[in-house]
Amino acid sequence: QVQLVESGGGLVQAGGSLRLSCAASGSIISFNAMGWFRQAQGKQRELVARATSGGTTDYAESVSGRFTISRDNAKSTVFLQMNSLQADDTAVYYCFARTVRGSYYWGQGTQVTVSS
Numbered sequence: 001q002v003q004l005v006e007s008g009g010g011l012v013q014a015g016g017s018l019r020l021s022c023a024a025s026g027s028i029i030s031f032n033a034m035g036w037f038r039q040a041q042g043k044q045r046e047l048v049a050r051a052t053s054g055g056t057t058d059y060a061e062s063v064s065g066r067f068t069i070s071r072d073n074a075k076s077t078v079f080l081q082m083n084s085l086q087a088d089d090t091a092v093y094y095c096f097a098r099t100v101r102g103s104y105y106w107g108q109g110t111q112v113t114v115s116s
Helices: none
Strands: 004-007 010-013 018-024 031-039 046-052 057-059 067-072 077-082 091-099 104-106 110-115
Touching: 004 091, 018 031, 018 091, 018 110, 031 067, 031 077, 046 067, 046 077, 057 067
Parallel strands: 010 110
Antiparallel strands: 004 018, 018 077, 031 046, 031 091, 046 057, 067 077, 091 104, 091 110
């Protein structure tokens, strides 16, 4: 059973930066995609960023140019560097991993709060 453990959330002022980490209990090589969703209070969960095993990345339009996703296969960890944070980025961020069979694993979520 794979477990994903997130860290790095917190409170930051608008314009600041945070780096989220998502550590998998096993190797992430078998995952064809890993990334982050977020869910703000009263809103639907939305995809923030995704990195495939082939090396491609894609981002939500709202974070493009500000957020960067990266994978460290040796450490079984995925990172989300978030710069120029805005109040609208406030949400619970969930790490996910997708297997080649299409199954998903989820982290427990980490709160990011941006004060304006």
